[in-house]
Amino acid sequence: MFTGIVEELGKVERITRGGNQQRIFIQCKKILEDIHLGDSIAVNGVCLTVVEHSTRGFSADVMNETFSRSSLGTLTSGSVVDLERAMAANGRFGGHIVSGHIDGIGTIKSIHQDGNAVWFEITAEPKILDGIVEKGSITIDGISLTVAAVSKNSFKVSIIPHTLKETVLGHKKIGDRVNLENDIVGKYIKQFIERENTCNDSRLKELLMI
Incomplete structure (x- = not known):
């Protein structure tokens, strides 16, 4: 889970394309203070998983589906991106609940x-x-x-x-x-209301058929 409070502006160094996924390497500093393999990082609001990291930045694999359904597909070498690590249990809730799964x-x-x-x-x-x-x-x-x-x-x-x-x-x-x-x-x-309305409509139809 994220909060929508951007920690740092990162810079895309390279995007390696091929097959059904791409790998993106992002230069950053603050994010690296506490980073581990498998960590979740929000990149322009998209939750990505750290697969490699160094003293200069980190890499994440990005599926073709993610590139096509988000603005990540417009990124090129040199693009600036918002970065946020997943919220720590003892962290401040400065923004609102953000899943990292864009709509x-x-x-x-x-x-x-x-x-x-x-x-x-x-x-x-x-x-x-x-x-x-x-x-x-x-x-x-x-x-x-x-x-x-x-x-x-x-x-x-x-x-x-x-x-x-x-x-x-x-x-x-x-x-x-x-x-x-x-x-x-x-x-x-919204989903709960829609489900309830659907259930109510079904009950009404059953009553009308009696």
């Missing part, structure tokens, strides 16, 4: 300055927007953020200077794709 990809529609903040408008598919509520939580490229506004085709977040400086959002431009993960609590509630 889909959004596209940055607009970026504009508003005083000391910067507004990002992001378009997304209806299935993702249905799970977003104003003042609720959303994870963008592994960053825990508060939703400022939601419309039929997009949502907005307001970013403070510190977040722009410490995360990959400071490197983004209009048209870039980002990984999105809806609030996991909201997803469970």
Whole structure:
């Protein structure tokens, strides 16, 4: 489990492609202070497993499915990425519950300055927007953020200077794709309600057939 509080900006050194999976090597520093084989690291919000590490960075295997269903497929040598280690049991819960399993990809529609903040408008598919509520939580490229506004085709977040400086959002431009993960609590509630409604519909149909 992660919290959406980015620990460090890493840099992609190389991506080795072939077969049904790729291996990505990411340069970093802080993440290496406590890293072990098999550890989970969120890379732009996608949970990856450490398969190798050195004094310069770590490697992780990435399946073709992950590349095709996330913005990791757009990464190249030199790309900057958000990094977060899995939350320690005694760690501070600074963001919200993040699984590292993204729900889909959004596209940055607009970026504009508003005083000391910067507004990002992001378009997304209806299935993702249905799970977003104003003042609720959303994870963008592994960053825990508060939703400022939601419309039929997009949502907005307001970013403070510190977040722009410490995360990959400071490197983004209009048209870039980002990984999105809806609030996991909201997803469970939505699923429970849908199941209950399905059960109620089935019971009603049975009663009407009696």
